[in-house]
Amino acid sequence: MDKRILIKSGRIVDPSQGIDGTGDIIIDGGRIEEVVVKTPDSARKKQSAPKPNSRDITVIDAQGMIVIPGLVDIHTHLREPGFEYKETIKTGTMAGIRGGFTSLCPMPNTNPVNDNPTVAAFVIKKAMAEGCCSVFPIGAITKGQQGQELAEMGLMQEIGCVAYSDDGRPVMNSLVMRRALEYSKAFGFPIIAHSEDLSLSDDGVMNEGPLSTYLGLRGVPAAAEEVMIARDIMLAKLTGGKLHVAHVSTRGSVELIRRAKNEGISVTAETCPHYFSITEKAVMGFDTSAKVNPPLRTDDDVAAIRDGLRDGTIDVIATDHAPHHADEKLLEFDRAPSGISGLETALALSLALVEQGMLSLSDLIRKMALNPATALGIDRGTLKSGAVADVVVLDAKQEFVVDTERFFSKGRNTPFRGWTLKGVPEVVISKGRIFDIAGWKE
Amino acid sequence: MPKDLVSIKDLSKEETELIIDTALSFKDVLKRDIKKVPALRGKTVVNLFFEPSTRTKTSFELAEKRLSLDVINFSVSSSSVVKGESLLDTVRTIESYGVDYIVIRHSSSGVPHFIARRTRASVVNAGDGINEHPTQAFLDAVTMKEKKGGIKGLEVAIVGDILHSRVARSNVDCLIKLGANVRLVGPPTLIPLNPPAGVRVFYDMNEGISGADVIMMLRIQLERQGKSFFPSTKEFFRYWGLSAERLRLAGKDALVMHPGPMNRGIEIASDVADSPQSVILEQVTNGIAVRMAVIYLLQE
Numbered sequence: 001m002d003k004r005i006l007i008k009s010g011r012i013v014d015p016s017q018g019i020d021g022t023g024d025i026i027i028d029g030g031r032i033e034e035v036v037v038k039t040p041d042s043a044r045k046k047q048s049a050p051k052p053n054s055r056d057i058t059v060i061d062a063q064g065m066i067v068i069p070g071l072v073d074i075h076t077h078l079r080e081p082g083f084e085y086k087e088t089i090k091t092g093t094m095a096g097i098r099g100g101f102t103s104l105c106p107m108p109n110t111n112p113v114n115d116n117p118t119v120a121a122f123v124i125k126k127a128m129a130e131g132c133c134s135v136f137p138i139g140a141i142t143k144g145q146q147g148q149e150l151a152e153m154g155l156m157q158e159i160g161c162v163a164y165s166d167d168g169r170p171v172m173n174s175l176v177m178r179r180a181l182e183y184s185k186a187f188g189f190p191i192i193a194h195s196e197d198l199s200l201s202d203d204g205v206m207n208e209g210p211l212s213t214y215l216g217l218r219g220v221p222a223a224a225e226e227v228m229i230a231r232d233i234m235l236a237k238l239t240g241g242k243l244h245v246a247h248v249s250t251r252g253s254v255e256l257i258r259r260a261k262n263e264g265i266s267v268t269a270e271t272c273p274h275y276f277s278i279t280e281k282a283v284m285g286f287d288t289s290a291k292v293n294p295p296l297r298t299d300d301d302v303a304a305i306r307d308g309l310r311d312g313t314i315d316v317i318a319t320d321h322a323p324h325h326a327d328e329k330l331l332e333f334d335r336a337p338s339g340i341s342g343l344e345t346a347l348a349l350s351l352a353l354v355e356q357g358m359l360s361l362s363d364l365i366r367k368m369a370l371n372p373a374t375a376l377g378i379d380r381g382t383l384k385s386g387a388v389a390d391v392v393v394l395d396a397k398q399e400f401v402v403d404t405e406r407f408f409s410k411g412r413n414t415p416f417r418g419w420t421l422k423g424v425p426e427v428v429i430s431k432g433r434i435f436d437i438a439g440w441k442e
Numbered sequence: 443m444p445k446d447l448v449s450i451k452d453l454s455k456e457e458t459e460l461i462i463d464t465a466l467s468f469k470d471v472l473k474r475d476i477k478k479v480p481a482l483r484g485k486t487v488v489n490l491f492f493e494p495s496t497r498t499k500t501s502f503e504l505a506e507k508r509l510s511l512d513v514i515n516f517s518v519s520s521s522s523v524v525k526g527e528s529l530l531d532t533v534r535t536i537e538s539y540g541v542d543y544i545v546i547r548h549s550s551s552g553v554p555h556f557i558a559r560r561t562r563a564s565v566v567n568a569g570d571g572i573n574e575h576p577t578q579a580f581l582d583a584v585t586m587k588e589k590k591g592g593i594k595g596l597e598v599a600i601v602g603d604i605l606h607s608r609v610a611r612s613n614v615d616c617l618i619k620l621g622a623n624v625r626l627v628g629p630p631t632l633i634p635l636n637p638p639a640g641v642r643v644f645y646d647m648n649e650g651i652s653g654a655d656v657i658m659m660l661r662i663q664l665e666r667q668g669k670s671f672f673p674s675t676k677e678f679f680r681y682w683g684l685s686a687e688r689l690r691l692a693g694k695d696a697l698v699m700h701p702g703p704m705n706r707g708i709e710i711a712s713d714v715a716d717s718p719q720s721v722i723l724e725q726v727t728n729g730i731a732v733r734m735a736v737i738y739l740l741q742e
Contacts, residue, residue: 210636214451216551216573216611221635286552330530332550334571 003058004028005434007427010062010393012037014069015366016382025067027389030432035383058434060427062393068365070102070133070390070430071347072381074270074372075167075192075246075318077339078104078135081122082111087323087410089123093131095321095343095409097435100425102133102390103373103380104321104343107167108140115140115151120159133430134390136162136378141180141191145169150180157187162376165192167246168293172198174231181232181241190242190268190375193232195253196294200224205334207280207295215283217333220295222250229253233260236267244375245269247320249294251304258313268375269308270316273349274340274415276305282415288329290415292322293338306358315371317364319346323411341411345402347394348421355422361396393427400424443739446565448554450576450615458580458619464735465584465728471508472731481738483510487543488536490516491568495547497702498568498578501726502545505733514539529553530560537561543737546570564740566733572606578701579612581732583620585725586656589697594621599644599651599692601627601682602660602709603671605634609701610660614638625650628682631671647682654692658699659684659710675708685711689719697721 005027012035013020023037073096079087087095089106096104106123108114114123120137127135139161143149145168153164164180170193171177180191201224206212208219229245233256236243245257248271257269274292279299282290290296308314322339329336350368353359359367373381380390402419404412428435443460444452453461471479487506491499499515506513516536536544544563546554551571558565569575586593598617604610604626615638617624624641626633627650637643644650651657662678672678679685684698698710698720706712715722 208635210639213611213634213636213638216571216608218551218572286555327528330528332529332548332556333552334550 003056005058005060005389005429005432007060007062007067007391007393010065010067012067012383013361013365014383015362016069016370016384019383020362025383025391027391027429027432030389032383032385032387032389034385060393065426066361066394066396068392068394069369069381069383070392070428071100071368072103072372072378073101073319073321073343074105074244074316074376075272076104076106076321076343077109077323078106079323080110080126081119085325089126089135090130091408091410092321092323092343093127093133093135095407097132097428097430098408098425098437099343099345100347100392100394100428101343102392102428102430103136103378104133105136105138105162105376107138107165109145109168113140113145115143115145117152117155117159120156120161124160132435134380134388136160136376138163138165138167138192140164141166141171142176147171147173147176150176150183153183153189154187157189162378163190163192163244165194165246167192167194170194170196170198170228174235177232178235178239181235181239181243184241185239188377190244192244192246193228194246195225195228195232197224197228200227205291205295206283207297209280209298211280211283215286217283222252222297222301225250225294226252226256229256233257233265233267236260237263237265240266243267247272247275247294247318248305248308248314249275249297250301254304254308254313258308258311261313268315268371269313270318270372271305271309271314272318272320273342273346276302276309276353277349278415286333287415288331288333288336289340289413289417291333291336291338292340306353309353309367310358315367316375317346317350317367318372319343321409323409324413325410326412329413339413340415341407341409341413343409344407345414345416345421347425348400348423349416351396351423352421389429389432391429392425394423395426396423398422398424445740446554446558447576447736447740448558448565448567449574450579450612450619455619458616461580461732461735461739462583462587464739465580465731466588468731468734468738469728472727478508478510480510482741485542485741486512486514486540487545487737488514488516488539488541490518490536490544490546492518492546492548492553493569495568498547501729502568502733505730506737508730509734509737511543511737514541529556533557533561537563543740566736566740569608571608572611573608574612575608576612577729577732577736578609579616580736581725581729582613582658582699583616584728584732585699585721586697589721590655593617596622596655597625597653598622598656598658599625599627599654600658600660601647601650601684603632603662603666604628604660605632606663606666607660611638613658614641625654627651629672629678648688648691651688651692654696656697656699657684657689657692661701661703662705662709664705679708683709683711684714686713686717689714699725702726
């Protein structure tokens with residue numbers, strides 16, 4: 001780790017410094033030492049390109065590659081402790097690295113729930129021992145995710161939790177949510193809302209609309225998400241707490257968040273690649289790999305999500321990586337669990353937005369690295385001198401077919417199986433440790 | 443014909459008509475002294491019911507016996523599902539018996555589709571969740587065709603709990619395919635906000651059944667009470683129940699249908715159920731002929 005690394009001649013994109021240009025990165029002692037961008041001027045002057053002979057140094061030739069800060073996933077399910085048959089911290093972080101993520105934030109819906117410092121410490125220790133990348137746990141807002149009593153959020157923050165969420169089990173009691181947002185101000189962490197009014201979603205399993213009528217599946221209306229986002233925005237306004245809205249999936253949600261931001265309310269929001277890449281039509285044929293919560297929506301919602309990404313209403317692209325065992329997805333549609341294994345496809349699906357001219361590459365990296373880090377208050381998602389050396393060397397032109405058999409994640413549940421996508425991390429550096437992805441076998 | 447009958451949506455208009463016409467000819471068989479044909483001797487069918495059913499199961503079983511099929515009944519109570527065997531394992535077990543046909547009912551939508559993709563046997567959907575119940579729609583169509591001479595242009599009002607009704611869904615698909623005009627009538631809470639394409643929706647029953655050729659009443663599941671779909675069965679009957687007085691708004695020749703079992707006095711008045719306009723028991727008879735036709739036609 002104390003070895004020096006030189007990443008040579010790549011196109012460096014780092015929104016935290018406004019960099020988009022060809023140059024070199026020098027890493028030393030697991031930290032970024034220097035980023036040298038060769039402007040046309042400096043190239044002529046043959047400026048400080050570091051000499052590889054000075055000391056033992058690993059040179060990575062990044063010519064024709066894009067070099068970006070390691071991605072930060074604000075919404076991951078690593079399943080450990082309790083559901084190791086779905087995923088472990090080891091396999092999940094391997095999947096993360098393969099997908100270009102060097103920081104993962106596992107949600108607390110494990111068994112036991114991460115609602116106390118002991119479980120938080122277990123996750124962190126396990127990640128240090130077995131994880132390939134950095135892990136910043138998200139603790140539960142309430143004890144047991146029961147939505148009744150606040151968990152020890154302060155004590156968990158001391159251990160290393162960076163945010164709190166009852167993901168998957170929304171805090172239905174508005175007073176408890178108010179208290180959580182209020183209490184968070186003493187510590188500065190965000191409250192992440194899984195926005196779903198459970199009484200409205202009832203026993204729905206897909207988006208409510210003409211297609212749910214057609215398929216005879218029970219629907220979840222867009223309103224189930226939107227009424228909760230509206231409530232939580234009002235509570236953020238009331239309390240001044242920091243609200244982060246998880247996995248935004250509807251047009252109405254985008255509009256609510258846009259309005260809240262215009263009013264100056266402290267709210268950030270994320271969406272996931274599946275909400276801007278595919279629609280509810282993926283459910284046809286009762287395909288459980290497309291069962292996800294919130295459900296896949298309509299073309300109109302997808303258009304609104306893309307607009308929200310473009311105009312900055314949606315700050316973050318997260319994976320909501322939710323691995324499940326194959327047997328669990330091979331069930332009746334009603335009984336199969338919700339979720340998509342997303343870490344190994346998220347970057348390529350998101351790069352499509354750049355290809356389509358929706359976002360600049362810099363904007364995309366901002367949403368996948370800098371913004372999530374900023375929302376969580378962690379010093380990642382940047383290539384600034386002194387930062388932890390989390391770097392991805394990306395071949396943005398390389399195509400690949402999504403082959404779930406080759407996933408590092410234990411979860412092979414994805415509606416993108418068989419898709420041809422573009423954009424492969426060639427080398428990922430996490431805390432100074434080099435992963436050569438193509439040759440990597442664990 | 444396709445390998446399976448899991449959805450009416452998979453069938454062409456011609457295939458739908460073939461099923462109905464074949465059922466009508468099987469009906470003649472059912473009038474004979476010996477009501478059995480050797481058509482499928484040596485073949486085996488399993489009735490795989492994950493949901494309690496008496497009527498549909500009996501109807502299928504009779505139809506199968508009339509076709510000389512060997513019949514196995516495999517009822518899986520929901521408790522044994524909870525005990526652990528997965529759907530796929532159950533189906534693989536059944537397939538290992540060497541069956542040719544699987545007739546399946548399940549409380550989850552899409553299960554027949556799931557099974558059909560994973561077995562060589564022909565799969566017949568006997569009702570999946572709130573999705574479809576194709577043979578019920580065919581038997582309703584047979585009844586209408588017999589009584590009205592044809593289906594094209596008929597005004598058919600389906601009344602009651604449309605939202606949770608696989609009977610309604612299949613009837614809409616089947617009737618629209620055959621050229622009928624379909625109206626859905628009921629309280630707004632029990633009609634999908636996004637109704638199927640091509641139907642007209644009425645919240646006012648008087649309006650909805652005026653001039654109808656067929657009134658198809660649906661069973662109100664009593665467990666819907668107390669879930670705020672409607673305030674009481676009394677109020678339901680007041681606004682969406684079929685009384686003799688209300689029936690007069692439809693033509694004198696209007697048929698009254700019901701898939702059974704009926705809740706007399708809740709969705710349908712006793713005297714209407716027993717009136718000459720009611721063809722409810724004929725629907726039951728036609729059910730056997732339709733199920734014979736479907737299984738018979740899937741053998742190709």
